């Protein structure tokens with residue numbers, strides 16, 4: 001299995017929306033994602049993809065039914081074998097003047113607790129630094145202790161409270177912010193380095209220019 005952090009594409013919308021529906025009320029629409037990916041000039045959408053390279057494992061069998069199955073699979077389902085990738089999480093970053101705003105972040109419930117949410121946040125943090133933002137901002141439900149822990153780990157602190165921010169149930173949001181200065185860059189380098197050791201992954205997002213839609 002290999003993990004890749006990369007820009008979100010139109011063909012990711014379906015799996016991203018499936019995760020979104022499990023995580024947020026209301027979820028974003030497919031059209032919103034298409035807009036963020038293709039049209040918005042301020043948006044940097046990211047996915048974390050997990051790839052299983054199935055073909056080499058099947059080739060290891062010399063003879064017998066498995067080889068015949070493998071031959072059939074290669075003929076009938078070449079795409080599935082070549083790109084057996086699963087989107088396990090996603091995020092979004094808006095860059096407006098000096099502000100970088102994390103618009104969304106989620107991991108699939110079946111893939112939580114493996115460091116994937118942190119990987120997405122670290123990738124967006126690095127992207128914000130690369131885009132020369134002065135600070136990072138986000139909103140989080142006051143009841144969402146898991147996400148708040150993650151943000152605190154990356155130097156976010158509570159800046160304010162937005163009353164009745166979530167329309168679905170009128171819950172308040174904390175406005176959390178992190179300054180992007182020398183100290184936060186140093187802290188990010190340390191955390192990103194530790195992540196790389198803990199979870200080997202390829203980063204095709206944070207240092208890469210946004211592809212043209």
Ligand SMILES: CC(C)(COP(=O)(O)OP(=O)(O)OC[C@H]1O[C@@H](n2cnc3c(N)ncnc32)[C@H](O)[C@@H]1OP(=O)(O)O)[C@@H](O)C(=O)NCCC(=O)NCCS
Nearest residue numbers: 023105106107112113114115116117118140146147149150
């Ligand atoms: C928030 C979310 C993205 C975290 O993703 P994740 O992949 O489960 O988290 P990770 O495994 O990367 O953990 C990173 C950090 O999050 C915090 N965290 C994760 N799981 C936690 C738990 N069960 N309890 C408390 N803190 C937790 C910890 O600070 C952890 O760092 P540590 O491993 O050094 O302790 C994920 O829970 C999610 O998608 N939630 C639903 C959507 C959501 O609430 N998004 C945030 C909107 S503001």
